[in-house]
Amino acid sequence: SESTPASILDLVPVVPVVVIDDLDHAVPLARALVAGGLPVIELTLRTPVALDAVRAIADEVPEITLGVGTVCTPAQAEQAAVAGAGFLVSPGTTPALLEAMLGTGLPFLPGTATVSEVLAVLEAGVTEMKFFPAEASGGAAYLKSLASPLAAARFCPTGGITATSAPSYLSLPNVGCVGGSWLTPPDALAAGDWGRVESLAREAAGLG
Ligand code: 3PG
Secondary structure, eight states: OOOOOSOGGGSOSEEEEEOOSSGGGHHHHHHHHHHTTOOEEEEESOSTTHHHHHHHHHHHOTTSEEEEEOOOSHHHHHHHHHHTOSEEEOSSOOHHHHHHHHHHTSOEEOEEOSHHHHHHHHHTTOOEEEETTTTTTTHHHHHHHHTTTTTTOEEEEBSSOOTTTHHHHHTSTTBSOEEESTTSOHHHHHTTOHHHHHHHHHHHHTTO
């Protein structure tokens, strides 16, 4: 993506977390999200075609801010950057992964789920992060508890969040946006039902 915003957390209320099984789905899916008012995507490195999908979206849908997620190794951070990622997201954080993501020069959201992990990320000078897996790790109540002691940290909670539970997160002072896969149901992708994706995106865009 050609745009590098000041803060990934402030672009849209809901970042679509996407698993692409069929490379042909990448571009129409990205276009449907943009049409629905969500010009941001977190494309996960969970399938063999994921990096090709990143390249296709970077080439053909430059108006979307293209995140690459499920970055679990330093090598994946580098591969995602080379493929055209506009930002990176990891499910958790290790010192090597943090160093590799910093080394790309891209914005990134390192994954955290505990107070000590948040402190480690803050020590590295990074104040915006993912909270994962959000629902299983304590949900909105947990993040609310971090707001006062860890006031410097801002979060994108992801994992088990739905259109129904998203507002409870979005109302917190330390949450900029949430992430979720509910906008891109596997059956809609399999059917090429981009209108359904667009309408789910439009509904989510309205949560902000
Ligand atoms: C992620 O990587 O953030 C999660 O897999 C997305 O979680 P969800 O599928 O529960 O929305």
